[in-house]
Amino acid sequence: MLKIKDYKRIARDARKKIVIMHSRSNNSHIGSAFSIVEILVSLYFCIMRIKPDDPCWEGRDRFILSKGHAASALYAVLALKGFFPENILDTYAIDGGKLFGHMTKDVVPGAETSTGSLGHGLSIGAGMAIAGKYDKRKFRVFVLMSDGECDEGAIWETALFASHHKLDNLVAIIDYNKLQAFGRTNEVVNLEPLAKKWEAFGWAVREVDGHSFPRLIRIFSSIPFQRYKPNLIIAHTIKGKGISFMENKLEWHYKSPDETHLAMALNELKIK
Amino acid sequence: MRQSFIKVLTELARKDEKIFLLTGDLGFSVFEKFREEFPHRFLNIGVAEQNMIGIASGLALSGKIAFVYSIIPFLIMRPFEQIRLDICYQNVNVKIVGSGGGFAYGSAGCTHHATEDISIMRSLPNMTVICPADPVETELAIKCSVEYDGPVYIRIGREKQKIYYKEPEFKIGKGIIVREGDHITIISTGDMLKNVLEAARKLSEMNIDARIISMHTVKPIDAAVILKSANETKAIFTVEEHNIIGGLGSAVAEVLMESRCKNIIFRRIGIPDTFAKKVGSQEYLKEVYGLSVDSILKTIVEVYDGNRRKRNKKKSFL
Numbered sequence: 116m117l118k119i120k121d122y123k124r125i126a127r128d129a130r131k132k133i134v135i136m137h138s139r140s141n142n143s144h145i146g147s148a149f150s151i152v153e154i155l156v157s158l159y160f161c162i163m164r165i166k167p168d169d170p171c172w173e174g175r176d177r178f179i180l181s182k183g184h185a186a187s188a189l190y191a192v193l194a195l196k197g198f199f200p201e202n203i204l205d206t207y208a209i210d211g212g213k214l215f216g217h218m219t220k221d222v223v224p225g226a227e228t229s230t231g232s233l234g235h236g237l238s239i240g241a242g243m244a245i246a247g248k249y250d251k252r253k254f255r256v257f258v259l260m261s262d263g264e265c266d267e268g269a270i271w272e273t274a275l276f277a278s279h280h281k282l283d284n285l286v287a288i289i290d291y292n293k294l295q296a297f298g299r300t301n302e303v304v305n306l307e308p309l310a311k312k313w314e315a316f317g318w319a320v321r322e323v324d325g326h327s328f329p330r331l332i333r334i335f336s337s338i339p340f341q342r343y344k345p346n347l348i349i350a351h352t353i354k355g356k357g358i359s360f361m362e363n364k365l366e367w368h369y370k371s372p373d374e375t376h377l378a379m380a381l382n383e384l385k386i387k
Numbered sequence: 388m389r390q391s392f393i394k395v396l397t398e399l400a401r402k403d404e405k406i407f408l409l410t411g412d413l414g415f416s417v418f419e420k421f422r423e424e425f426p427h428r429f430l431n432i433g434v435a436e437q438n439m440i441g442i443a444s445g446l447a448l449s450g451k452i453a454f455v456y457s458i459i460p461f462l463i464m465r466p467f468e469q470i471r472l473d474i475c476y477q478n479v480n481v482k483i484v485g486s487g488g489g490f491a492y493g494s495a496g497c498t499h500h501a502t503e504d505i506s507i508m509r510s511l512p513n514m515t516v517i518c519p520a521d522p523v524e525t526e527l528a529i530k531c532s533v534e535y536d537g538p539v540y541i542r543i544g545r546e547k548q549k550i551y552y553k554e555p556e557f558k559i560g561k562g563i564i565v566r567e568g569d570h571i572t573i574i575s576t577g578d579m580l581k582n583v584l585e586a587a588r589k590l591s592e593m594n595i596d597a598r599i600i601s602m603h604t605v606k607p608i609d610a611a612v613i614l615k616s617a618n619e620t621k622a623i624f625t626v627e628e629h630n631i632i633g634g635l636g637s638a639v640a641e642v643l644m645e646s647r648c649k650n651i652i653f654r655r656i657g658i659p660d661t662f663a664k665k666v667g668s669q670e671y672l673k674e675v676y677g678l679s680v681d682s683i684l685k686t687i688v689e690v691y692d693g694n695r696r697k698r699n700k701k702k703s704f705l
Binding site for chain 2: 157225228229230231232234235237238239240241242243244245246247249250268269272274275278
């Protein structure tokens, strides 16, 4: 049984891998990857029923990274969980590489869906949840979205649908780091009151510190929050979390670490 | 053709529990029996086509065969990116059944017309595009689509009359030679076949013997039957109730231009790159845009005779 300090160590390892992946490839979205590390580690190392050596096991919990631009974080966590050899991470977003910059189905075991255009994952997840109910299977479908993604109309089409069909096996998580591609969410298109909106659409809503393992695990362990209601978790996070000079900075939606940044980042991760 | 679709899908759904039917709030007086018989495999998603395509993808990723249905522009153009990414990119087993091919929704207006759909769907990797000609081809297309593992777009029209007296051999990607002929070949897709057959009857009275191919599958296109006809007849005409750009005519032209058949007379007949500017029924709009029996006949005779005369002239110089 893993302890909180183990989860923290895994998260640190994941961040090391992520910073190296972005540095090697010059690929964007490192800030978006860092804000979801604790969420992914909680799910893959504690909450989800999965078998890394049998990735297509029918009873598995499904995970869809609807914010597909943060693929580096999911690839790193999948590798650490043993879905595929860690050296494949070296092929992230480079010429002739194996891993696209955005999440791509079947390029490695454990990659369930292809995403990268926002607003697609929740409806795919709802389809899986419907299939699960029909087949009387107990698996749950986790969909991780970004806050900016909630600007997409398609999200709200599914929000209506999932509550109408009482999909309590569907779990949507919003990575609420309050920064989207070209500004702060409350300045671009204000989402607030976000929890009330989802509640009004018929979802059972919880809010959590998206970087606290004890709190994330407690919330995830209480799914379904309410019988017959789809679950929504608003995870309050910090974009670029874990590297001081990246935290809460819009520019790290785009920039990739150069050699100096890389050395500084690895140094910070070593001290912690 | 809608009735044939639901009739055969109901039969298939009895045998195959994987089949689901999703609709974007359409199908009044058509889908009620299916809904009654399979309440848990019928989903009215509501007027939310993006969500519908995503859900279909999720079902297919969970081992189901998802049929999605709506009027073509709402079904494929509104949620185009969902079709591209959630269905084609992930290559999942979803069948997209669109009603109202061409001007079928006639006087409803251009919002409901499907005149660019073949072109759009043909350009998507992994997508198969089928435009059945009549209720018989519709049933066969639906059956074949279930046996085929992957995305299929089926464009159904209004034609209620059967063209085939006996069941033709129907294979995805294989055109059906509906009428033999030695002089010219007319390749038709969708329910233009009825007008094309009538035009051929009139051509025979003028001693022009037309071979007719029902090219129900526009992608993958049956290059073999096109090239065979290009070698065996003197001219190839394509007829489609679709924009002249990017549909059947373009697909056939691609095959011909890359072949060695350089002397073939070739003409595409379709809607001349326009939205309908007149109000009227499907038949009326076909008439306006050159797709009535007489317009097809006129175009063929002009092009074929014109070329024949030119060639004879050349010969007399020699």
